[in-house]
Amino acid sequence: MFNRNTTPSPTTATAMCSCRHTLHTLMFLISLTLIVVVWSTAPMVSASVPRLRFEYKLSFKGPHLIQKDKSIPFWEYGGDAIAGDENIRVTTSLKSKKGWVWTKNPVPHDNWVIEVTFRVTGRGRVGADGLAIWYTLDKAVEGPVFGNMDKWNGMGLFFDSFDNDGQRNNPYILVMLNNGTREYDHMNDGHDQQLGGCLRDFRNKPFPLKARVEYYKNSLTVFIHNGMSSNQNEYELCLRAEGIHLPKNGFFGVTAATGGLADDHDVMAFLTHSMHAPADQMDTGTKVSEDEKKKLDEEFKEYYKKLEQAKEDFKKENPDKAKDEYDIDVDKWFESQGERELKQIFEGQNSIYGTLRELNKRLDELSGRQELILSKVTSIQAPVAGQPPIQHAQGTGIPMDTIRRHEVDMVINNQNDFRAQMKDIRQLIGLIKEKADHFSGVGATNDGKAPGGGSGANMQLQMALHEVKDTIKQVRTDTANILNTSQGSNTSCPNINCISPKVFFIGLSVQIAALFIYAMYKQSKEAQAKKFY
Numbered sequence: 001m002f003n004r005n006t007t008p009s010p011t012t013a014t015a016m017c018s019c020r021h022t023l024h025t026l027m028f029l030i031s032l033t034l035i036v037v038v039w040s041t042a043p044m045v046s047a048s049v050p051r052l053r054f055e056y057k058l059s060f061k062g063p064h065l066i067q068k069d070k071s072i073p074f075w076e077y078g079g080d081a082i083a084g085d086e087n088i089r090v091t092t093s094l095k096s097k098k099g100w101v102w103t104k105n106p107v108p109h110d111n112w113v114i115e116v117t118f119r120v121t122g123r124g125r126v127g128a129d130g131l132a133i134w135y136t137l138d139k140a141v142e143g144p145v146f147g148n149m150d151k152w153n154g155m156g157l158f159f160d161s162f163d164n165d166g167q168r169n170n171p172y173i174l175v176m177l178n179n180g181t182r183e184y185d186h187m188n189d190g191h192d193q194q195l196g197g198c199l200r201d202f203r204n205k206p207f208p209l210k211a212r213v214e215y216y217k218n219s220l221t222v223f224i225h226n227g228m229s230s231n232q233n234e235y236e237l238c239l240r241a242e243g244i245h246l247p248k249n250g251f252f253g254v255t256a257a258t259g260g261l262a263d264d265h266d267v268m269a270f271l272t273h274s275m276h277a278p279a280d281q282m283d284t285g286t287k288v289s290e291d292e293k294k295k296l297d298e299e300f301k302e303y304y305k306k307l308e309q310a311k312e313d314f315k316k317e318n319p320d321k322a323k324d325e326y327d328i329d330v331d332k333w334f335e336s337q338g339e340r341e342l343k344q345i346f347e348g349q350n351s352i353y354g355t356l357r358e359l360n361k362r363l364d365e366l367s368g369r370q371e372l373i374l375s376k377v378t379s380i381q382a383p384v385a386g387q388p389p390i391q392h393a394q395g396t397g398i399p400m401d402t403i404r405r406h407e408v409d410m411v412i413n414n415q416n417d418f419r420a421q422m423k424d425i426r427q428l429i430g431l432i433k434e435k436a437d438h439f440s441g442v443g444a445t446n447d448g449k450a451p452g453g454g455s456g457a458n459m460q461l462q463m464a465l466h467e468v469k470d471t472i473k474q475v476r477t478d479t480a481n482i483l484n485t486s487q488g489s490n491t492s493c494p495n496i497n498c499i500s501p502k503v504f505f506i507g508l509s510v511q512i513a514a515l516f517i518y519a520m521y522k523q524s525k526e527a528q529a530k531k532f533y
Helices: 010-048 290-317 337-379 405-446 451-488 501-532
Strands: 051-054 075-079 088-091 098-103 112-121 130-136 153-160 172-179 196-198 209-216 219-225 236-242 251-257 264-276
Touching: 075 088, 088 098, 088 251, 112 130, 112 251, 130 209, 153 209, 172 219, 172 236, 196 236, 251 264, 337 405, 405 451, 405 501, 451 501
Parallel strands: none
Antiparallel strands: 051 264, 075 098, 088 264, 098 251, 112 209, 112 264, 130 153, 130 251, 153 172, 172 196, 209 219, 219 236
């Protein structure tokens, strides 16, 4: 087995070093070869790519699209078009509307590229009629071809929304060229007259659509962004045609029209760039001769030496203010360990604070739900026996006030007190009855005694009457207190299944009358007995 602790021999070490050196040399040669190839091919690639220059007089873009007088710089619009701060609504979603927007200045360049950002939105599944991007020799007026006149001279890029021929091939994008003699075939949607096109659905997309039209060296290329993503460079090739000759010094324009169906046609941006061939970039008048180049190099070196000498003189005269170019304040540009820890602590505190705030919010929701459930439970409790149920008003959305928990407890306590006091009254009535029975038994035993005991019986009868009167007064006082207590409470007490005060007093009066009649009857019997003896 191979021992890792074994020391390699000098021959083996020399061979390994030579192999590593050869490998590094080979990698260096490959890298150098790649750099030479890229450097040699870069001028060829740059020589084939045209240079773009932005033309602001042939462009517009929001925001701040319009001025105070509702005009657009270097552009004009009319018809049913409405200019806003962010975009131009060429036509609104109303029937039979036409709008247009055209450049005021002609296009002086032979090669150009335009990027138009727009949206076509509508409520229905099918829209009409569509939008068109123009490059024509003359600025047109309103007409039947997507808001532009027929028999134009130039190019028209049509975004046709409505299927006139019934072939189910719309929405459709097509390019049509015209020399001022042909009429647009509406019934067939211009399919027999098109230069080329592609079937794309451009209505009601989540993002704005883009159309990029390049006209370079008599070649026309159209790219379409489908509006399904926010990536600005996701273009798809729609058509490319060679040998296209467009008129010079034309005008750019955008028109739209609606018919029986209607869509909103909004244009957010119209950007124009002129395209210049690489050979045109070098102007003979701007070339620098060798003598001037040497002179400029010498002047640069001289100024550089003066600058370095001035720096050295400043350092000698002001050693305190002079700083080394490579002396970097690390604390200024980089955070320390303590700052990083404080930052982490602060972020952790913010996270804890957010969590606590969320928990407080949840607790508030739970307490609110608990109070709502408690109020609903108390409102749907079964009514107490003898108490009519509360009839809520129907047809109104005003919530009724429900009884609170402490009010329910108060009512229950009052009922318990009332029952205890009624129990005491019953006990008093029972005592009265026992005393009355006792008196009647005493009277019966005294019937067979001597007449000399009549005065004692009268005294006992008077004492009994006074005791009954005191008891009645006490009963009246207790009943009045109970009534005052029940009337003083704010909450309504349920009806008690006991005798009412009226019945109670009637019964008490009957008993007292019976006792009084019995006493009178007994007294008359005693008087008769005295007369007899």
